[in-house]
Amino acid sequence: MKKKSIAIDMDGVLADTEYQYLSYYEKETGKKLLKTVFHNVPELEVLPDGLVYKYLHTPGFFRDLPVMEGAVEAVKALQEQYEVYIVSAAMEFPLSLYEKKEWLAEHFPFIHWHNIIFCGDKSIIDTDFMIDDYCKNLDFCKGKPILFTAGHNASVTHHQRANNWKEVLQLLL
Amino acid sequence: MKKKSIAIDMDGVLADTEYQYLSYYEKETGKKLLKTVFHNVPELEVLPDGLVYKYLHTPGFFRDLPVMEGAVEAVKALQEQYEVYIVSAAMEFPLSLYEKKEWLAEHFPFIHWHNIIFCGDKSIIDTDFMIDDYCKNLDFCKGKPILFTAGHNASVTHHQRANNWKEVLQLLL
Structure with a gap:
């Protein structure tokens, strides 16, 4: 299946x-x-x-980002049961494109390039679930949205929320 | 609408x-x-x-590509009636990411970054039409496929074919 x-x-x-x-x-x-x-x-x-x-817009900003706590282990666990795609709205910052690809290769080397998408808006992305911190991406997504908690979305109440990667796994596994 | x-x-x-x-x-x-x-x-x-x-894999290869005959005018004409997205399987060649973005900015400056997608496989792209020269992208696409003629696909018979941009416009306008 x-x-x-x-x-x-x-x-x-x-x-x-x-x-x-x-x-x-x-x-x-x-x-x-x-x-x-x-x-x-x-x-x-x-x-x-x-x-x-x-x-x-500072060179290196995206290349040196720290990994969110628990993200590596969680994505590995999700891959056991799901087809995982990384979908980043990278197109606004063209210099970030290569940095983001390198960052993924360092921290998430188990994600194949087939499954990486750098886009502008995410409206034509069709997956069963979408995990994102922005309503602009989740409000019209074709699958089930999961709002990943960030400071800026603290007051959003209209999406299923996950406060951290542990809660994502509780929802999806 | x-x-x-x-x-x-x-x-x-x-x-x-x-x-x-x-x-x-x-x-x-x-x-x-x-x-x-x-x-x-x-x-x-x-x-x-x-x-x-x-x-x-040669730096500059993607930056200096010539534009396909009639492509600029055709994409402009399509934009009048369609929401046009550029979807390129750029992820296999990470150095191409920035070059491709720059190439689009030079030759297709009327395409907003919102509408640009650099991906691996195209299986989660959901648009009403997809114009591509590869069956690997068209065979499972969610919309109506249009095969753009290239030498390598000369024997393919199972998709609607367009031999050039003039024929694309005849199909879609």
Whole structure:
């Protein structure tokens, strides 16, 4: 029987972008912020002076992202039962394309290139499940949406939520 | 009413890869070949000594591809009636990712990044039409397949065929 398919987002889901923003901010300003600053704030506005946007365009930002806790083991476990695709809206940041591919090769070498998609919007992606931290991707997805918790989506209530990778596995295995 | 969607392949469809192979081959060997060499031969085997594979991994190969005759005007015309997505199996050649994005920005600047997808296999792409030169992409696509003629697919008979961009427009407009 054909396995059911899952599309998994990268930034904020496989990769801990919030940690990276704060790490870059501390290096630049010497100020240490807590992840609570992301709570209910649009991602691009969370740091002053357009710094989030600046960091997103800094070479190396995507290549050095820390892996979200539990993500590697969880994706391996999901692969046993599902056809897992990595679907990242990488096209907005063309320099990120190669960095993201390299990052996946380092941390998720067990994901075949056949199963990697870098796109713009995700509206033509058709999988049975989609795990993402953004409603813009989940609201119109063709399969069952799972909202991966991030500061910016704290108030969203209209999607099934998973707060971490352990909860994803509880939902899907 | 929502426009119907089309997924359009790059290599061999928007971009004239056959011309580029022969151009690289002539530069390297001084030998001039005709496009007829591609007739019914698998793409990777058409030149001796694995040269096609070598050229595909040469920096600049994808950046400098010539545009297929009539492609720019045809895609513009299709955009009037369809939601056009560019869907390229770029993931096999990670160095091509940035080159392909730059190539599209130069020759098809009217295609928004939202509508660009670089993937591995195309099995989770769901559009109403798919224009491609490979059966591996068309045989299981979710929409209506259109086979764009290339030397390697000369004997394929089980898909609607378009020999050039003029014929694509005759089919779709």
